[in-house]
Amino acid sequence: MSSHSAETVDPGTAALWDYEHHGHDPISTRTLGFWLYMLSDAMIFAALFAAYGVYVRNAAGGPTAADIIHPVYAMWETVVVFSSVFAYGLGMTALKRGSRAGVINGLLAAFVLGLVFLGMEYKEFADLLAAGAVPQRSGFLSAYWTIVLTHGLHMIIGLLWMFIMLIQVMREGFSQNVVYRLINLKLFWHFQAIIWVCVFTFVYLKGVL
Amino acid sequence: MLVDLQGPWNPIFGRLGLLLEVHYNNPVLFFAFELSVVVGVILLFWATCARKWGYIWREWLTTVDHKKIGVMYIVVGLVMMFRGFFDALMIRSQQAIAVGPDSPGVLGAAHGYLPPYHFDQVFTAHGMIMILVAATPILVGMMNIIVPLQIGARDMAYPYLNALGLWFTVVSAALVMIALFIGDFSHAGWVGLAPLTELPYSPGVGVDYWIWSIQIGSIGTTMGAINLIATIIKMRAPGMTWGRLPVFTWTSMASNIIALTSFPVLGVTLALLTFDRYLGTHFFTVGLGGDLMMYTNLFWIWGHPEVYFVVLPAFGMLSEIIPTFSEKPLFGYITMVIASMAIAAVSWSVWLHHFFTMGAGPNVNAFFSLATMLVGIPTGVKVFNWAFTMYRSRIRFDTPMLWAVGSMFLLISGGLTGMMLAVPAINYIVHNSVFVIAHFHNMFLLIVYAAFGAVSYWFPKVFGFKLDERLGKRFFWFFTAGTLMVFIPMYTLGFMGMTRRLDYITHPAWQPLLIAEMVGIGLYAISIVYFVLQLVVSIRDREKNAVGADAWGTSRNLEWATHSPVPFYNFAVTPIVHDRDEWAWRRQHGLTSLRPDHYVDIHMPKNTAVPLILGMLSLAFGFAMVWRIWWLAAVSAIAMLIVILYRSFDKDTDYIIPAADVERMENEMLARGNKVEQAGGAVGSGAYAAPQASAKKHQGD
Ligand code: HEM
Ligand SMILES: [Cu+2]
Numbered sequence: 072m073s074s075h076s077a078e079t080v081d082p083g084t085a086a087l088w089d090y091e092h093h094g095h096d097p098i099s100t101r102t103l104g105f106w107l108y109m110l111s112d113a114m115i116f117a118a119l120f121a122a123y124g125v126y127v128r129n130a131a132g133g134p135t136a137a138d139i140i141h142p143v144y145a146m147w148e149t150v151v152v153f154s155s156v157f158a159y160g161l162g163m164t165a166l167k168r169g170s171r172a173g174v175i176n177g178l179l180a181a182f183v184l185g186l187v188f189l190g191m192e193y194k195e196f197a198d199l200l201a202a203g204a205v206p207q208r209s210g211f212l213s214a215y216w217t218i219v220l221t222h223g224l225h226m227i228i229g230l231l232w233m234f235i236m237l238i239q240v241m242r243e244g245f246s247q248n249v250v251y252r253l254i255n256l257k258l259f260w261h262f263q264a265i266i267w268v269c270v271f272t273f274v275y276l277k278g279v280l
Numbered sequence: 281m282l283v284d285l286q287g288p289w290n291p292i293f294g295r296l297g298l299l300l301e302v303h304y305n306n307p308v309l310f311f312a313f314e315l316s317v318v319v320g321v322i323l324l325f326w327a328t329c330a331r332k333w334g335y336i337w338r339e340w341l342t343t344v345d346h347k348k349i350g351v352m353y354i355v356v357g358l359v360m361m362f363r364g365f366f367d368a369l370m371i372r373s374q375q376a377i378a379v380g381p382d383s384p385g386v387l388g389a390a391h392g393y394l395p396p397y398h399f400d401q402v403f404t405a406h407g408m409i410m411i412l413v414a415a416t417p418i419l420v421g422m423m424n425i426i427v428p429l430q431i432g433a434r435d436m437a438y439p440y441l442n443a444l445g446l447w448f449t450v451v452s453a454a455l456v457m458i459a460l461f462i463g464d465f466s467h468a469g470w471v472g473l474a475p476l477t478e479l480p481y482s483p484g485v486g487v488d489y490w491i492w493s494i495q496i497g498s499i500g501t502t503m504g505a506i507n508l509i510a511t512i513i514k515m516r517a518p519g520m521t522w523g524r525l526p527v528f529t530w531t532s533m534a535s536n537i538i539a540l541t542s543f544p545v546l547g548v549t550l551a552l553l554t555f556d557r558y559l560g561t562h563f564f565t566v567g568l569g570g571d572l573m574m575y576t577n578l579f580w581i582w583g584h585p586e587v588y589f590v591v592l593p594a595f596g597m598l599s600e601i602i603p604t605f606s607e608k609p610l611f612g613y614i615t616m617v618i619a620s621m622a623i624a625a626v627s628w629s630v631w632l633h634h635f636f637t638m639g640a641g642p643n644v645n646a647f648f649s650l651a652t653m654l655v656g657i658p659t660g661v662k663v664f665n666w667a668f669t670m671y672r673s674r675i676r677f678d679t680p681m682l683w684a685v686g687s688m689f690l691l692i693s694g695g696l697t698g699m700m701l702a703v704p705a706i707n708y709i710v711h712n713s714v715f716v717i718a719h720f721h722n723m724f725l726l727i728v729y730a731a732f733g734a735v736s737y738w739f740p741k742v743f744g745f746k747l748d749e750r751l752g753k754r755f756f757w758f759f760t761a762g763t764l765m766v767f768i769p770m771y772t773l774g775f776m777g778m779t780r781r782l783d784y785i786t787h788p789a790w791q792p793l794l795i796a797e798m799v800g801i802g803l804y805a806i807s808i809v810y811f812v813l814q815l816v817v818s819i820r821d822r823e824k825n826a827v828g829a830d831a832w833g834t835s836r837n838l839e840w841a842t843h844s845p846v847p848f849y850n851f852a853v854t855p856i857v858h859d860r861d862e863w864a865w866r867r868q869h870g871l872t873s874l875r876p877d878h879y880v881d882i883h884m885p886k887n888t889a890v891p892l893i894l895g896m897l898s899l900a901f902g903f904a905m906v907w908r909i910w911w912l913a914a915v916s917a918i919a920m921l922i923v924i925l926y927r928s929f930d931k932d933t934d935y936i937i938p939a940a941d942v943e944r945m946e947n948e949m950l951a952r953g954n955k956v957e958q959a960g961g962a963v964g965s966g967a968y969a970a971p972q973a974s975a976k977k978h979q980g981d
Binding site: 080082085086087088089090092093095099100101103104107108110111112114115117118119122125126129130131133206207208209210211212213214216217235239243246248252 | 282437438441502505506507509510513514515517518540541542543544545547548549552555559560561562563565567568569570571574578581853854855856858859865866869870871876877878880883925928929931
């Protein structure tokens with residue numbers, strides 16, 4: 072009956088129970104879960120990008136992509152996002168060294184740069200509002216606002232999370248919970264930078280072509 | 281307000297003023313309302329009188345035990361299936377009587393007893409409920425219970441997230457039920473036909489209920505998918521290699537990969553529709569740059585993978601039941617695994633077959649036609665594998681096996697009609713006819729059959745006693761008679777040209793078949809009585825029907841290597857896996873004792889009320905969004921954020937069961953198991969003794 076098993080085990084001496092087995096390593100399990108979550112988040116952006124590809128032509132006589140998009144400004148935003156990710160990365164190397172001050176400094180710098188990015192985005196959208204390029208104007212503008220602001224919303228959540236992590240690092244030091252959350256936030260923050268690159272390429276650069 | 285609303289709105293009550301316009305004098309609504317209230321009051325009364333609140337709170341509402349969460353998922357699914365059945369009953373009776381120009385109407389309907397607007401809500405609710413809050417929870421619940429047991433895990437990877445997923449699903453069901461009494465439900469079909477779902481064409485709150493119910497529920501399903509995938513990857517017992525993973529676990533994996541990648545697309549689709557309805561954007565509107573076909577594409581990019589999300593676990597269940605009752609290993613394990621993964625992969629590239637008639641042109645249609653037909657290959661492989669498993673075996677027709685074989689027949693007929701639909705030329709003729717309805721009900725029923733089979737198969741594992749066989753068989757036969765009586769006429773009517781979603785039938789020649797369907801629904805109703813009777817009788821006779829660890833005597837996988845009912849820590853000591861069919865291997869070698877040499881401490885997660893609280897807050901949020909009560913939406917959203925943050929500061933989330941306690945509990949369970957086995961309770965058909973005897977011999981030589 073068991074002829075299909077790969078190796079043969081001697082049932083007379085086989086160990087049936089593992090007393091030492093402590094299950095999984097919590098940090099790596101949680102990191103895996105976060106990777107899986109990010110896959111689902113990636114699908115959200117994929118669907119939005121696919122839709123944007125259709126809507127970009129549907130300006131309905133209103134402003135087109137070329138009219139409202141400023142790639143140079145967006146390039147500066149890109150620089151800010153990447154600096155923030157870099158600062159976070161420095162914080163994480165400090166985590167490896169076990170330096171609490173290093174982590175806190177890295178997080179703080181990443182946080183401030185994130186705020187700068189959101190400020191720049193805020194100005195961009197305030198200008199659009201002032202120019203009447205509101206999401207209700209056309210299918211294109213609906214898609215444009217949605218895709219950029221979905222990324223922006225992720226950035227806000229990331230900043231909130233960073234804020235909480237600052238508190239937790241100060242209070243708890245590097246407990247297991249804090250460490251896995253720092254690692255997951257690193258993934259999240261890098262991921263937002265990658266999404267921003269896609270936004271920059273497909274929305275801003277292609278928009279001016 | 282960003283959009284022009286018809287009817288009243290005020291800052292405190294939102295649109296609740298619309299309630300004044302609902303027709304509460306409708307006896308259909310009144311009946312539903314009365315039934316729900318009476319059942320609810322009886323349950324509350326019972327819980328209070330029997331002083332069960334503490335127990336319910338401790339053991340169920342705040343639990344993070346994957347088995348209890350799974351049971352609750354299944355209960356929610358069954359209750360909602362009952363609700364969906366009532367809707368079906370109404371659709372069938374309406375169509376049977378509203379035939380021909382002279383058919384009379386009652387209750388304000390020109391024909392039959394349901395006015396068109398109400399009828400449309402009924403079939404929308406029926407479809408949405410059956411797929412999203414009946415079938416999905418039952419299958420997710422089953423995966424929740426069985427997968428950790430099959431891989432020898434103590435729990436899911438994230439018990440707390442698991443509870444959260446359950447409560448979001450419950451909220452989804454609750455919103456549909458609330459829609460029945462407070463306001464109305466969408467009338468635009470379960471697929472949400474655009475632009476009918478846009479505000480100008482559906483100015484009420486029905487579509488909003490539909491949106492928020494699905495949105496919240498699908499977040500729960502996505503969380504469950506993350507949890508199951510991580511559990512399968514990370515929590516396997518030593519020796520449980522990928523090549524030894526039970527097939528049900530493999531199909532759960534495939535299915536949850538589908539869920540994880542497709543539900544976010546549904547989320548986006550609904551969010552864009554939400555923006556249209558709440559903010560006045562132009563995604564799916566007519567004009568100003570909106571694109572209706574974009575909705576259909578996005579919806580079916582989720583929708584088609586979703587049907588495989590529900591069908592794959594069903595395939596997995598068949599792959600467990602059939603070998604157990606054939607007393608043989610599953611034929612073609614490797615091909616079964618490859619077929620599951622192949623189905624998951626291909627299901628992503630066929631969505632356009634749901635709208636061949638859109639006018640995309642012959643090349644696009646040909647591509648999607650071929651892609652659709654490709655799915656048939658791995659599906660065929662599976663059917664042959666099951667057939668070869670049964671071929672020249674000792675088949676026993678216990679109830680689970682009856683359901684499994686029934687399910688196979690349905691798969692064959694449903695698959696064949698699917699192939700017909702996949703030919704664009706045929707599709708142009710039968711698209712949107714009841715032939716399509718018969719096809720997909722055929723497919724969903726196969727899932728229901730597999731699920732009922734799985735419920736009776738694993739029931740003794742979870743509760744420690746078997747379901748009554750005699751009543752179970754009656755349930756099966758009446759259900760099957762109902763299936764034949766409803767769906768054979770429906771296929772026929774499809775060929776005769778009857779289109780779907782008709783509240784009034786112009787063509788009297790169809791009536792005999794519609795009446796036949798009505799009779800079929802009656803048979804289903806009888807089968808439900810037997811189902812309930814079966815539960816009641818089995819619970820009454822639970823002592824007599826008690827079972828030992830291996831309830832069927834010929835079970836094969838690891839879940840049978842612990843006590844029935846399974847203790848909350850699953851395995852006292854983690855089992856080591858030696859074979860693809862570990863329990864069959866142990867039984868063959870006479871290694872069925874569940875007593876290890878000694879016991880060690882067990883690390884467990886603590887109960888928590890946080891998922892329940894988050895669920896209730898999301899219910900408040902969903903309700904507030906439906907009725908556009910902005911302050912309530914804001915308050916509940918902020919409260920959710922605070923609860924999440926509060927939980928993130930909680931360090932006291934686990935505890936240890938000392939080895940001595942484990943030993944005490946284990947001894948009790950071993951004693952119970954021995955008693956049952958001596959009484960002959962574990963023996964399904966005498967099969968238990970035979971392999972053991974041969975095992976002794978085997979060990980000797
Ligand atoms: C061999 C496998 C299958 C094939 C070839 C197939 C093919 C098709 C095709 C071509 C359609 C479109 C019909 C039309 O609207 O003109 C369709 C509709 C449908 N199928 Fe299948 N199918 C298969 C399996 C399944 C499974 C496994 C399920 C569910 C568990 C399912 C559920 C549905 C549903 C719900 C619809 C109708 C959706 C609607 O318009 O409301 N199918 N199928
Ligand atoms: Cu499909």
